[in-house]
Amino acid sequence: MFHDHLHLRFVKSQCQYHQLKITHILSYLDLYFSKVNLSDLRGIIKVHVDTWKTAYHRIISEDFLQSLSYEEKEANWRQRLEKPTHGAIIYVAEADQNEIIGFALATLEIYNPIVALLEAERYNGELCAIYVLKEFQRKKIGTELVHMVVKYFILNNIYRMITWVLKESPYRRFYEKLGGKYIGGQFLEIGGRKYSEVAYAWENINKILLK
Numbered sequence: 001m002f003h004d005h006l007h008l009r010f011v012k013s014q015c016q017y018h019q020l021k022i023t024h025i026l027s028y029l030d031l032y033f034s035k036v037n038l039s040d041l042r043g044i045i046k047v048h049v050d051t052w053k054t055a056y057h058r059i060i061s062e063d064f065l066q067s068l069s070y071e072e073k074e075a076n077w078r079q080r081l082e083k084p085t086h087g088a089i090i091y092v093a094e095a096d097q098n099e100i101i102g103f104a105l106a107t108l109e110i111y112n113p114i115v116a117l118l119e120a121e122r123y124n125g126e127l128c129a130i131y132v133l134k135e136f137q138r139k140k141i142g143t144e145l146v147h148m149v150v151k152y153f154i155l156n157n158i159y160r161m162i163t164w165v166l167k168e169s170p171y172r173r174f175y176e177k178l179g180g181k182y183i184g185g186q187f188l189e190i191g192g193r194k195y196s197e198v199a200y201a202w203e204n205i206n207k208i209l210l211k
C-alpha cells in the first residue's frame with residue numbers, strides 16, 4: 001500500500017493544546033494536534049507489536065517475538081489511554097484513512113533507581129518508546145515524532161531528555177543522528193532472558209529541533 005500523503009496527529013490525554021495546527025509542515029506531512037481517544041487503541045497496539053517483530057527479530061529471542069500478540073498488549077495500552085500517568089504523552093502518526101503508522105510515548109518525570117546510578121536522574125524528560133511501521137521507516141516520521149515530544153517537554157520547561165534502546169539494535173543510529181550522547185547501560189529482562197540496553201541523553205533538547 002502506498003501513501004503519498006501522511007498526517008501526524010498529536011494525541012495527549014490531559015490535553016490543553018488539541019485542535020491546534022502547528023506551523024512546521026514537511027512537504028509530504030501535515031501535522032495536526034488532536035485529543036487522545038480510545039479509538040487509537042488498536043492502531044497503537046498494532047504498530048507496537050508489528051514493529052517489535054520486524055525490528056528485533058535478530059536481537060530478541062524468536063520464541064518471545066512469536067508469542068507477542070495484540071491481545072496481551074491490550075490491558076496496558078488501554079490503561080495508558082484511559083488513565084494516563086501524570087505528565088505522560090502519546091503522539092501518533094497517521095496515514096490515509098486514519099491508519100496509525102507510528103507513535104511516540106514520553107513522560108515528564110522519570111523514576112528509575114538504576115537510572116539514578118548513572119546520574120541520569122538529571123534527565124527529567126524520558127522518551128519511553130517510539131515505533132514506526134517498517135514500511136514507513138526512513139521517511140523522517142520518527143524525527144517528526146521526536147520533535148513533537150521535544151516541543152512538549154520545552155512547553156513544560158524541560159530541556160534534558162533520556163531514552164533507552166537495546167544495545168544490539170541498529171536503530172541506535174537514529175538517536176545518534178539526533179545528537180544523543182551515550183551515557184551508560186543496564187540489563188533488562190525480556191521474556192525471561194537478559195538483554196543489554198543503553199541510554200542516550202541530551203543536555204539541551206532545543207538542538208534536536210535543528211536536526
Ligand SMILES: CC(C)(COP(=O)(O)OP(=O)(O)OC[C@H]1O[C@@H](n2cnc3c(N)ncnc32)[C@H](O)[C@@H]1OP(=O)(O)O)[C@@H](O)C(=O)NCCC(=O)NCCS
Nearest residue numbers: 055129130131132137138139140141142143171173174177
Ligand atoms: C527508530 C525509528 C523510530 C526511527 O523512525 P524513522 O521514521 O524510521 O526515522 P527517520 O526517518 O526520522 O530517521 C532519521 C535518521 O536516523 C538514522 N536512522 C534511522 N533508522 C536507522 C537505521 N535503521 N539504521 C541506521 N540509521 C538509521 C538515519 O540517519 C536517518 O536519516 P536518513 O534516512 O536520511 O539516513 C523507527 O525506525 C523504528 O520504529 N524502529 C524500530 C523500533 C525501535 O528501534 N524504536 C526505538 C527504540 S524504542
